Amino acid sequence: MAAILIVEDENGISKFLKQGLEEEGFGVTIAADGQQGLYLARSNTYDIILLDWMLPKMPGIEVCTRLRETDKTTPIIFVTAKDTIMETIAGLRAGANDYIKKPFSFEELLERIRVQLRKQEAPPADLRLGPILIRKATHQVFNGGQEVFLTQKEFALLEYLVANKGAVCTRNRIIEDVWNIHFAYDTGVIDVFINSIRKKLNLKKEEDCIRTIRGIGYIANDISV
Template sequence: MRILIVEDEPGISNFLKQGLEEESYVVDVHEDGNAGLKSALTGTYDLLLLDWMLPGLSGIEICQAFREKHTETPIIFLTAKDTVDETILGLKSGANDYIKKPFHFEELLQRIKVQFRNTARDEKEFKIGDITLNTGNHKVFKGSEEISLTQKEFALLEYLMRHKGHVCERTQIIKDVWDIHFEYNTGVIDVYINAIRKKLQLNETNYIETIRGIGYILNETQEKIK
């Protein structure tokens, strides 16, 4: 799950990034409102954490602009603005929740989990053919047999399953699964795809189809690779 933090206090943003990454979230951070909005609109995020007072665009302006194009993605305000009128304004601008600084990290974590429970992206189980992936207990089964995957293999398979039927480009996979945002040899993805195919015994099937020069797509149909 990818989270975007737009916060201009490095102490807070670094603390949040470290804590959320320890909870297995992928986290991007921007300290400027303009850069934050650009990233929010061009990236693929499951949740936004916004400060109110920012250089450039304010958190309210980011929230309003983002909501025009993304109606479902949860937004949580983290701000020192604490009057009733300010809280109402934040919620009216499109935020799902509003946490006043200072706050306890555990409270924020629980509120994030609540937002994910309220969205379709909080699916616990994904299936394709006889393969089942459960994000709740971090297990993968082929039929009744449990398959042991490494953390990165599991994350990659989950990513493909969440985007079933859609082509996942290599550059986007590197960003979303590996959290790498610079020029990087995407050939590492092939190594993990081959490992997943081998462990799930998909060598002769194309559940995971290679789109040459672009990336991969997870298909529901099971066909022989020609």
């Protein structure tokens, strides 16, 4: 039975989620503020954390940041009314795995939870893109033998492009498959993360192994070592 921590200060929402998730066979714990949520997440093992952004005592984004600083890799799904592109980027850079905006359907949230659980069950395998090595088991990236430190979402995006090496990944497919967002959304957030990945990998323009297909998306291709 998968264990879920809900960090939500609105009693009606947390009760609704608890009842629905328990009916689906999940074990559910509730924290009503950020400090309690952080304490429980650090002290116990959960399979998923559902985290509100606007919380008493400590905002959700700080809870997320502090958890990632302690190497906690539990998947975090922000459940929040905040949905501007900059807020979404901030949440993902803090280490969130997914983002669902209020109001939402329980069925959509349930599917997002299942997606995160399936990712944990998938057998890890190394991926290569020219001199770039992706170690899925340890969430490490190396370029020419030198380790490159990416955020969780940067890692997920690079992994997705390399796993689909040689094929054009459209912006809509990326936003659905990497961000798990299945509604009309500004895909400009992808550009921010691609630029950050290129900078961290120190990719030169003339040998960029992640090419922009203008107006469509991106494609990853091998380059010479």
